[in-house]
Amino acid sequence: MKRKILLTLTFMLAIAHGAWASGELTGKFSVNANGKQVVFAQGNLQATYYSSEGWRWAIAGNQWDYIGEAPGNTKVTNASPFVAGYEGAYTTVDLFGWVGASSTWTDVNRYGITSSTENTGSADGYGTSNVECLKSDWGNTIGSGWRTLSRAEWIYLLTGRENADNLRTLATVHGVRGLLIMPDGWTSSVSLTITTADYTTNTVSDINWTTLESEGCVFLPAAHRRLGNGVSTVEGDVYGHYWSTTPNSVNEGQTPNAYDISFSTTHGIDALHSQYRRWGSSVRLVKDCYTASFAAGNDNTDWSINPTSGIEGTEVTVTYSGGHKVKSVTVKAKPGTLAWLKAAVDAADATELATLNSTYLGKVIGADGRIYDTATDATTAGTTASALIAYLGNAGEENTSYQHGLAIALRNGTYCNWKNDKTGPCVPQISDLSTALTYKSGIAFTNTLTSDGHVHNAATAAKNFGATYPAGTSGWFLPTVGQWNLIVQGLASKKAGSPVTTDLDNWNHENPAYKSSNLDSVIEAVGGSGFQNGIYWSSTEINNDEVWGINFHNGWAAGFVKSTEYNTRAVLAF
Numbered sequence: 021m022k023r024k025i026l027l028t029l030t031f032m033l034a035i036a037h038g039a040w041a042s043g044e045l046t047g048k049f050s051v052n053a054n055g056k057q058v059v060f061a062q063g064n065l066q067a068t069y070y071s072s073e074g075w076r077w078a079i080a081g082n083q084w085d086y087i088g089e090a091p092g093n094t095k096v097t098n099a100s101p102f103v104a105g106y107e108g109a110y111t112t113v114d115l116f117g118w119v120g121a122s123s124t125w126t127d128v129n130r131y132g133i134t135s136s137t138e139n140t141g142s143a144d145g146y147g148t149s150n151v152e153c154l155k156s157d158w159g160n161t162i163g164s165g166w167r168t169l170s171r172a173e174w175i176y177l178l179t180g181r182e183n184a185d186n187l188r189t190l191a192t193v194h195g196v197r198g199l200l201i202m203p204d205g206w207t208s209s210v211s212l213t214i215t216t217a218d219y220t221t222n223t224v225s226d227i228n229w230t231t232l233e234s235e236g237c238v239f240l241p242a243a244h245r246r247l248g249n250g251v252s253t254v255e256g257d258v259y260g261h262y263w264s265t266t267p268n269s270v271n272e273g274q275t276p277n278a279y280d281i282s283f284s285t286t287h288g289i290d291a292l293h294s295q296y297r298r299w300g301s302s303v304r305l306v307k308d309c310y311t312a313s314f315a316a317g318n319d320n321t322d323w324s325i326n327p328t329s330g331i332e333g334t335e336v337t338v339t340y341s342g343g344h345k346v347k348s349v350t351v352k353a354k355p356g357t358l359a360w361l362k363a364a365v366d367a368a369d370a371t372e373l374a375t376l377n378s379t380y381l382g383k384v385i386g387a388d389g390r391i392y393d394t395a396t397d398a399t400t401a402g403t404t405a406s407a408l409i410a411y412l413g414n415a416g417e418e419n420t421s422y423q424h425g426l427a428i429a430l431r432n433g434t435y436c437n438w439k440n441d442k443t444g445p446c447v448p449q450i451s452d453l454s455t456a457l458t459y460k461s462g463i464a465f466t467n468t469l470t471s472d473g474h475v476h477n478a479a480t481a482a483k484n485f486g487a488t489y490p491a492g493t494s495g496w497f498l499p500t501v502g503q504w505n506l507i508v509q510g511l512a513s514k515k516a517g518s519p520v521t522t523d524l525d526n527w528n529h530e531n532p533a534y535k536s537s538n539l540d541s542v543i544e545a546v547g548g549s550g551f552q553n554g555i556y557w558s559s560t561e562i563n564n565d566e567v568w569g570i571n572f573h574n575g576w577a578a579g580f581v582k583s584t585e586y587n588t589r590a591v592l593a594f
Contacts, residue, residue, distance in 0.1 A: 047204075049203055050181040063080025065116070066080050069103045094249050096300075147276055154278075172266070198239055219285065257286045260302065279293065309331055325338055336351075358492055419463045432589055465498070527574070536553050
């Protein structure tokens with residue numbers, strides 16, 4: 021007798037910010053030649069200021085919504101809280117500047133909410149380098165896997181995917197002019213004329229828009245641009261500008277620009293556009309999709325998967341309708357993904373874990389959740405290089421959701437003091453180094469330090485580091501000295517080609533293996549920036565005066581006065 025067994029499985033591609041935010045559209049859009057697809061947010065990114073709670077980020081409720089020349093785009097200032105004269109609904113901003121990684125901005129201005137028109141390549145501004153990455157992806161403001169497309173992804177979407185030229189047109193929706201983009205393989209009963217000449221040829225009725233949106237179509241309103249706190253059209257036309265994450269690296273040494281897409285009746289649809297970073301432009305976020313399939317060699321006649329593709333976090337039902345008993349079903353992510361690596365660490369014995377460390381230490385995690393040999397490889401694949409894998413194993417973090425490994429940011433964070441004054445305790449105080457090395461609770465310590473009502477600059481700098489990170493990671497935090505111990509061991513092991521397990525020692529006990537002169541080459545080989553030849557903060561407190569830090573000039577750990585300025589380096593757990 022046949023037995024039908026229904027098994028419901030959830031892909032555990034862990035989410036860094038809790039439950040998935042609502043607001044994604046249904047249409048799927050290819051963004052590279054390897055079949056990678058994304059879904060779009062239902063509206064443009066918006067930020068609203070409230071005096072009682074600060075800035076609140078959201079996705080607009082409708083695809084056609086934009087602020088334009090209304091407050092707060094026109095009430096943006098260049099000093100905290102970066103908006104003046106209004107509060108609540110009258111302070112919503114949806115035109116953002118592009119801020120590079122070298123910028124010292126750490127407040128909401130790091131997302132481009134500022135009236136600054138500085139355009140000289142200053143660190144106290146939009147950044148100094150034409151080749152630097154975006155300081156903080158706008159998707160980090162919402163979390164739950166949202167991110168911004170790269171230039172390469174925008175180009176492929178608008179010009180490279182199958183039938184691309186017939187899957188985008190200028191149009192008017194709900195009385196708003198903009199760019200209409202249709203999903204992969206789109207067909208419809210709604211007739212559209214493909215045009216870049218005007219917005220009115222396709223004046224879409226509300227009934228037809230309901231159909232188009234249900235079919236997954238995306239509408240980007242032509243929301244103009246902001247310079248300072250003025251919003252205007254260009255050359256009398258109605259323009260739309262939407263940022264990518266990619267800097268314009270063509271003219272290094274000149275005023276730093278960044279790539280966007282632009283559309284208007286004057287210049288059509290320009291996927292190759294670039295502009296000054298000071299120009300406030302629109303942001304439309306995306307989420308990556310997954311594709312599910314059976315492993316090669318399986319007899320799929322009696323098996324089915326529903327759905328075979330979707331947004332990460334979707335529940336997938338695997339159904340068996342054959343005549344045999346099913347003992348178990350195993351779900352695996354593809355090798356080369358962070359989800360696969362986490363599963364491999366969980367399943368590994370000591371020998372297998374050593375092999376994983378030999379293979380993956382020193383590799384780069386991309387914002388798309390894949391693992392790359394170098395930061396350049398991640399960029400070429402159309403994603404942002406997030407962090408370098410420095411430890412693999414189950415002992416790196418006490419938070420049980422992230423006990424598979426540690427990865428360090430590819431560049432240094434803010435140079436600052438740990439705290440403005442010498443008071444405490446702020447977190448558990450541990451004066452004995454051997455005991456301190458057993459504490460692997462950087463996530464909890466960082467959360468405590470950034471929410472206790474006092475100013476802890478090093479922890480805040482690490483948590484707000486801003487570089488895009490993938491779903492399934494913890495978000496940025498300031499590591500404990502115990503986590504630093506695992507990180508330097510991992511980097512030294514990569515450099516030596518064999519395991520290095522000596523613990524960090526106290527000051528005046530030098531360890532050449534843990535000096536920046538030895539470790540920097542591991543980071544620089546993949547396109548990251550090495551350690552400064554000096555001291556880095558941890559989140560482990562010694563007493564009211566001092567905190568444990570790592571001295572990369574000597575390769576040891578020691579206590580350093582809280583109010584002194586030293587380096588920070590943000591870390592992810594996964």
